Amino acid sequence: MRRVCALVPLGDPAIADPFAAVAAAAAVAARGGGQASAILLAREARRGDAALAQAAREGAAEILRAAHPALPEAPQAEHLLAAFAHLLRTEARDGLFILPAGPVGEELAARLALRLDAVPLGRCTDIAWEGRTLLARRPAYGGRAEARLATEATLCLAAMRRPAAAAAPAGGAPAVRAVTLDVALPGDLEPPGVAEPAADAPRRPEGARIVVAGGRGMGGAEGFAQLRELAALLDGAVGASLPAVDAGWAAVAQQVGQSGAFVAPELYLAFGLSGTAQHLAGIGPGTRIVAVNPDPEAEIFRVAELGLVAPWQEVLPRLIGRLRRA
Amino acid sequence: MQVVVLLAGVVDPKWRLDRLALRPGAALVDETGLPRRLGPFDEAALETALKLRDADPAVRATAVLVGGPEDDALLRAVSAFRPHRAFRFGGAATSLWDPRAAVRLLGAAVAAAAERPDLVLMGREFGDGDDGTLPPALAEARGWRFCGLAHAVTLAGDGTVALRRMRGPREEILRLRPPVLASVTNDRGNRLRHPLLKHVMLARRAPVEAIAPPPEAGEGAPALALRGIAAVPPPPRGGGACRLLTGPIETQVEELATLLRRWRAVGEG
Numbered sequence: 001m002r003r004v005c006a007l008v009p010l011g012d013p014a015i016a017d018p019f020a021a022v023a024a025a026a027a028v029a030a031r032g033g034g035q036a037s038a039i040l041l042a043r044e045a046r047r048g049d050a051a052l053a054q055a056a057r058e059g060a061a062e063i064l065r066a067a068h069p070a071l072p073e074a075p076q077a078e079h080l081l082a083a084f085a086h087l088l089r090t091e092a093r094d095g096l097f098i099l100p101a102g103p104v105g106e107e108l109a110a111r112l113a114l115r116l117d118a119v120p121l122g123r124c125t126d127i128a129w130e131g132r133t134l135l136a137r138r139p140a141y142g143g144r145a146e147a148r149l150a151t152e153a154t155l156c157l158a159a160m161r162r163p164a165a166a167a168a169p170a171g172g173a174p175a176v177r178a179v180t181l182d183v184a185l186p187g188d189l190e191p192p193g194v195a196e197p198a199a200d201a202p203r204r205p206e207g208a209r210i211v212v213a214g215g216r217g218m219g220g221a222e223g224f225a226q227l228r229e230l231a232a233l234l235d236g237a238v239g240a241s242l243p244a245v246d247a248g249w250a251a252v253a254q255q256v257g258q259s260g261a262f263v264a265p266e267l268y269l270a271f272g273l274s275g276t277a278q279h280l281a282g283i284g285p286g287t288r289i290v291a292v293n294p295d296p297e298a299e300i301f302r303v304a305e306l307g308l309v310a311p312w313q314e315v316l317p318r319l320i321g322r323l324r325r326a
Numbered sequence: 327m328q329v330v331v332l333l334a335g336v337v338d339p340k341w342r343l344d345r346l347a348l349r350p351g352a353a354l355v356d357e358t359g360l361p362r363r364l365g366p367f368d369e370a371a372l373e374t375a376l377k378l379r380d381a382d383p384a385v386r387a388t389a390v391l392v393g394g395p396e397d398d399a400l401l402r403a404v405s406a407f408r409p410h411r412a413f414r415f416g417g418a419a420t421s422l423w424d425p426r427a428a429v430r431l432l433g434a435a436v437a438a439a440a441e442r443p444d445l446v447l448m449g450r451e452f453g454d455g456d457d458g459t460l461p462p463a464l465a466e467a468r469g470w471r472f473c474g475l476a477h478a479v480t481l482a483g484d485g486t487v488a489l490r491r492m493r494g495p496r497e498e499i500l501r502l503r504p505p506v507l508a509s510v511t512n513d514r515g516n517r518l519r520h521p522l523l524k525h526v527m528l529a530r531r532a533p534v535e536a537i538a539p540p541p542e543a544g545e546g547a548p549a550l551a552l553r554g555i556a557a558v559p560p561p562p563r564g565g566g567a568c569r570l571l572t573g574p575i576e577t578q579v580e581e582l583a584t585l586l587r588r589w590r591a592v593g594e595g
Contacts (some may be wrong), residue, residue: 014494014511044413077472080454103458103493107474108470110425110459114466119549120425123457140555141454144343148554149423193499196491204495211588235588242366248514252477255494259451267589278339282559289563290582296570303563307570308578315579322583323590 003095004029009080010042010051016206017059017162022099024160026059028127032309035061036242041083043071056174063174064091068181077107078186085115094154094195095128101161109157118155125160141283143258148211161262164285203237204253209237211265213256216243216295217272218312224249226316227271241265241279257282271312275300327384327481328440331375332432333391334453335400338363343557353552354421362400369518371510374479375447376407382481382528384409388439392432394418398534405529413442413535424548425459429467432460434543444504445487450475450511461509471502476512
């Protein structure tokens, strides 16, 4: 087994779970009988103190704390790329490097691989070695199929989600090194403008304890207004399927699925959702699903714990009324 | 302003993939009998290109469908939207599983469309085998500025491309100087229009332009080989048995409300 190392960009609010990379690296390394390392990248060294403890808890046996004082408060991908590329060129010329799954981590993994003449593996669900051959599994066909890929390359980059089962923590305190970077960062980047958030901007479904989601079966924006009402009563967030976002009933940030957000709430309330593999791929395996759908044969009932075979119009107003009275 | 939209197509998601497998002796997926269509992100990228064309007469929009002869019907469907030019790029053995090889192929496809592209648009996932790796990889390989998951793209008067995207909790507006590659995500604002029937009929009769990749686009041993492909069932959840509520709807809703009240109480406690 080759070196397995997590790359963790810290302080970027666009990365929902940066330490998923450490947990995934630890799980991959443990299956091969080894231990994972982690590179934590931040603007200031002190920002790494809490991160250090968390990386250790997630299973990193060796940790490199890298600080680059010139990193902007809100770094762009180009800044992170320059810093990580420098680190990998100077600290490790081969191995498997894992970034947290999500738009930022996946972009970094792909671009770092091209920049370092490495092999990009994409968003993998499993990585192992067979002799010198790295074997990766990743979803394909919208999550309806799984591809098995192989490479002999010695330097690979992947993005991974937090594994369902955490690896045992590394025994003892991790070995820690610190480095301050002075590699030149791109200086000609205009910072992106930030659109003023609407007063009624929806809460994002990632991180919510309860997600109330709707699909094509909601039939229009009116149904989503009721979903928002229900979500507010439950202190939850609203999620949506791709067709519902396409139709303009929900914002793109609310899209859950293979091609949207990955959510792992305790409870997922699914209204008017058929339960396609593409949508289910965005829901954590430990999440309990309650489904409301008028079609008793809908796929969603194969994965739900509790179901109501009824149109949402018969359920949502009654449910909201009862919860309001409670 | 040269706008190139790269399209991949996907197997129609309504069709079952039970027989999906590798072709004997080849690292290519056998999709025989599975109809292909534009994926939702292909559609978003194409509509974005059409909007730019409609907004500015200086825009020349070229659509490139990457695939083999089996995709000719799909190319005709794309031609019906009347981009300035539409052609197919690739052969019967076109494969995008190895990102490094795919990037060489896609770079050649863009070069065949425009000598100096200003804006290249792709869906946020490019075809059935990509999970979002190919757009940033292509941008990196070509030295183009990259914006991932753009949901709106316009041309600013100062020659820059303005792109809106959600990055974590905030909506960003990037102004990038060409050449730019943007991966486009689906949104209400870029839902693909319907083509005019007369254009559909014209596209059905028109000859298909197909361009074979230059030999150098296929050079080099694959760095990542496809070993296998198989349909997978959704992961089991909830013990595999859903308890369907029965009885009057009022009773069912009350049971669900009771469950949610308990849930809410635990969260507040």
